[in-house]
Amino acid sequence: MKNKSLISIHDYSKEDYLKVIEVASEFEKNTHKYGDLLKGRIVATLFFEPSTRTRLSFESAVQRLGGSIIGFSEAGTSSVSKGESLKDTIKTVTQYSDLIIMRHPAEGSARWASEVSGVPVINAGDGANQHPTQCLLDLYTIKQTQGKLDDLTITMVGDLKYGRTVHSLLQAMSNFRPRFRFVSPKELKMPQEYKLYLEQHNIEWSEHEDLQSVMTDSDIVYVTRVQRERFSDPIEYERVKNAYVVHKSMLEGTKPNLRILHPLPRVNEIHIDVDDTDKAYYFQQALNGVYTRMAIISLILGLK
Amino acid sequence: MENKDKKELKVSAIKNGTVIDHIPAKNLFKVISILELQTIDTQITIGYNFESKKLGKKGIIKISEKFPDQKDLNKIAIIAPEAKVNIIKDYNVVDKKTVQVPDYVEGIIKCMNPKCITNHETVTTRFDVFKKNEVSLKCCYCEKITDQEHFELL
Numbered sequence: 001m002k003n004k005s006l007i008s009i010h011d012y013s014k015e016d017y018l019k020v021i022e023v024a025s026e027f028e029k030n031t032h033k034y035g036d037l038l039k040g041r042i043v044a045t046l047f048f049e050p051s052t053r054t055r056l057s058f059e060s061a062v063q064r065l066g067g068s069i070i071g072f073s074e075a076g077t078s079s080v081s082k083g084e085s086l087k088d089t090i091k092t093v094t095q096y097s098d099l100i101i102m103r104h105p106a107e108g109s110a111r112w113a114s115e116v117s118g119v120p121v122i123n124a125g126d127g128a129n130q131h132p133t134q135c136l137l138d139l140y141t142i143k144q145t146q147g148k149l150d151d152l153t154i155t156m157v158g159d160l161k162y163g164r165t166v167h168s169l170l171q172a173m174s175n176f177r178p179r180f181r182f183v184s185p186k187e188l189k190m191p192q193e194y195k196l197y198l199e200q201h202n203i204e205w206s207e208h209e210d211l212q213s214v215m216t217d218s219d220i221v222y223v224t225r226v227q228r229e230r231f232s233d234p235i236e237y238e239r240v241k242n243a244y245v246v247h248k249s250m251l252e253g254t255k256p257n258l259r260i261l262h263p264l265p266r267v268n269e270i271h272i273d274v275d276d277t278d279k280a281y282y283f284q285q286a287l288n289g290v291y292t293r294m295a296i297i298s299l300i301l302g303l304k
Numbered sequence: 305m306e307n308k309d310k311k312e313l314k315v316s317a318i319k320n321g322t323v324i325d326h327i328p329a330k331n332l333f334k335v336i337s338i339l340e341l342q343t344i345d346t347q348i349t350i351g352y353n354f355e356s357k358k359l360g361k362k363g364i365i366k367i368s369e370k371f372p373d374q375k376d377l378n379k380i381a382i383i384a385p386e387a388k389v390n391i392i393k394d395y396n397v398v399d400k401k402t403v404q405v406p407d408y409v410e411g412i413i414k415c416m417n418p419k420c421i422t423n424h425e426t427v428t429t430r431f432d433v434f435k436k437n438e439v440s441l442k443c444c445y446c447e448k449i450t451d452q453e454h455f456e457l458l
Contacts, residue, residue, distance in 0.1 A: 008447065085425055108421040108445025127419050129446055 002302040005114035005121040009132045009168045014175040017139055023295035023304050024140050024288070031064060034294070037303050038067030044097035045071035046089070047124070048080060048104040053264065054124050054131075057286070058101050061293035070096060087116050094118040099301060120300045128164055134263055135168035137292035138222070141285045142173075145259040146219055149173070155181040155214050158224035158244055158269055160190040165263045166224060170194055180205040181214040185240040187231055211244060215254050221246065223262045223269050248273040261285050315351040321368040323390040324380075329353050331383040332363030334457050338379050338412055339372060346370055358386065374401065379412060381405040382439045383455060405436045413441060416454040420446035429458065 001016055012020075027034060043062045047055050055073055062069050070093075072078045080089060086104065090113045093100055100117055102110055103124040110123035110130070125131040143149050154173060156166045160182055170180065171194075180198065182190045182205065189207065198205050208214050215221065226244055231237040245268060246260060259281040262270055266282065274280050298304040327335050332352055341348055347368040356362035377389055381403035391399035409431045415422045422429045422445055431441035431450070440451040 086421070087425060104421075105419075106421040106424050107417060107419045107448070108415075108443060111445045112421045112425070112427050126421075127446075129448075 001296075001299045003120055004300065005110075005117075005123075006132050006296060006300065007110045007114055007121065007123045007126075008130045009135045009172050011132070012136075017136065017172060017175070020136050020292060020295045020299065021140050021143050023299060024291040025144075026304075027064075027294045028288075028291045031291075034065055034298075036066045037298055038062060038065035038301070041067045041099070041301060042097045043067050043069055043099045043101060043297070044093045045069055045073075045124075046078070046093060046100060046102040046104075047071065047073045048075040048078070048086075048102070048109075050074045051103050051125060053286070054103065054134075054289075057289040058122075058124060058133075058293050060290045061297060064290065065294055065298060067297075071101075086113060090117045090121075099297065122296065122300065128162065130168065131164055132168065133289070133293055133296060134165050135172050136296065137285065137289040138165070138169050138261065138263070139172055140292045141259075141261060141281065141288045142220055144284075144288065145281055146257060149176040151177050152219040153179045153181065153217055154220045154222060155183060155211075155218040156190070156222050156224070157183045157211060157246070158226050159188045159230060160184040160224070161188040162230060163224040166190075166222065167194060169222065171197065174198065174201050174203055178203060181218065182207045183209070183211045183214060183244065185226065185231075185236070185244065187236065188226065209243075211246070212250050215250055215258070217255070218258055219255060221258065221260050223260060223266075225265075225267055225269055245269050245271055246274055247271045248277060251277055251279050254279070315349050315364055315366055317395055318347070318349070318366045318368045318392055319395055321346070321366060321392050322371055323392060324365045324367075324377075324384075325362070325388045325390065326356065326359060326386050327363040327365065327380075327384045328359050328386075329361035329363050332365075334383050334455075335363070335365065335380045335387075337457055338383070339376060341365070341367065344370060374404075377401065377403050378406050379409075382409060382413070382433075382441070383452070385437075385439065405433060405439055407433050409433060409441055411458060413450065414456040414458050415443045415446060415448065416450040416456070417443065417446045417448040420448065422446075 059069050094117050101122045101124050105127050107127040107129040110126040114121040160166050228237050258279050262282040349366040351364040353361045387403045389401040390397045411428050430444040434440045434442040440449050442449050
C-alpha cells in the first residue's frame, strides 16, 4: 500500500482490507500515542465540491497524527474558478504536499489525478463513482461490532440502485462469505450487474419488499437514504417513503448482535427513537471513519 | 467460382496491398477513421453497402501498397470483429489474417458517461475490454461500461 494511491475499492485486496482494519484498531486503542506520526508531513485536502463530513473526518485524522493540512473546501475558492484544469491544479499541489486527498464531481477524476500527481492520491469521492474510504470504515465497523467479517447476514435497505456505498460494500464483503438481503422500493433495486457479481462468487442473496421480515436474522442492517429526486413518479415516492424507515419497535426480536449502520447524513430513514438503543451504531461508525482514515494515510505514507 | 469473380470485380483488384473485407457497413467510415486512411497517399478503393449473407450489408477497403501491422488492425476489431484481412502481392493473396479484439483500448472511443472526467478535460480515454463478443468497454477512469451501440469515435 506504500506510495500507492487509493482510488477505488478494487485497488485493495482482502489482505489490504485486513491490514487497514488492524492498523485502525491500534489507532482507536492508542489514539494519543501517535500524535507525532505525521509530524513534518503536509497533506492537501482538495474538495472541488463541498462535503463537510468527509473533509472534517480526513482533517481530524491528519491532525490526530500531527500532520499539517493545506487545501480548499470548494472549487469556488480555488484557481478552478479561474479556469485551471484539474491536471494543472494537481501538478501544482504535488509540489506542496506529501499526499493529496480529493473530492471532485467528475467520475474518474481521482484516477486521472493519481496519474498526473507526483504524490499518492486518496479518493474522497468522485461523483457517483467511488468513495473507498467509506467502504473501509464500513468494514472496520462491521468487524468491530461483530468481532468478525466472515459468514454474516447483511441487510441493505433503501436506495440500492444509485447508492455507491452499498455497491462498494457488497463487493468488499464478498471476500467474507456473506448472505445479503436487499430491501428497496422497486424503482431502486440492486442493479443486475451486482446480482450477477454475487452469483459468480456463489454468494447467497435475496430481495424483499418488507423490511421487518428480514430484520430478525440480520447481523447488520445497512440503511441508505431514499431520495425523492430518484423517482420519476412523485406519487410513488409518497407511497413508499415510509416503508423503508427503521423504527425502534422493529428491533424487537432481532439478534442481540444486530447493529444498524448508515453512511450519513440521515434524513428520516432511521427514526430518532432508534438513536438511544444499543443497536444504533451510525455515530460510532462516523467516528470509525477517523481511525480508518488515520490507518489509510499512515499506510500510504509508509509510516505503519 | 464465377460468382466470386464477379463480386470481386465490383471493386477493382489491387496489385499490392491490403484488402479489408467483412466490415459491417454501418461501421465502414469508422474503420477508415481508426486506420487514419485519410492520411494515406496511395490509392484506396472503398466499397460500401455490398450484400453480405453474414452481415446484411458490408463494406470493403482496398489499400494499395500499404500493409498495416496487426496491432493497428486489431484496433478495428472493436467495431468490426469479423473483418478479414487479405495481403495481396502481385494480384495474389499471400496471407489471410483475422482481427483480434484487444484486452485494452486506448483513445479511439469516447466514454459514454457524460460525467466522466475524460469528457471534461483533455484526457486520453482508456478502457479494459469488458466483453469480447458484442464488444463492451469498461472505462479505466469512471468504471462505467460503454457498449457497442454507444461507441462514438474521438
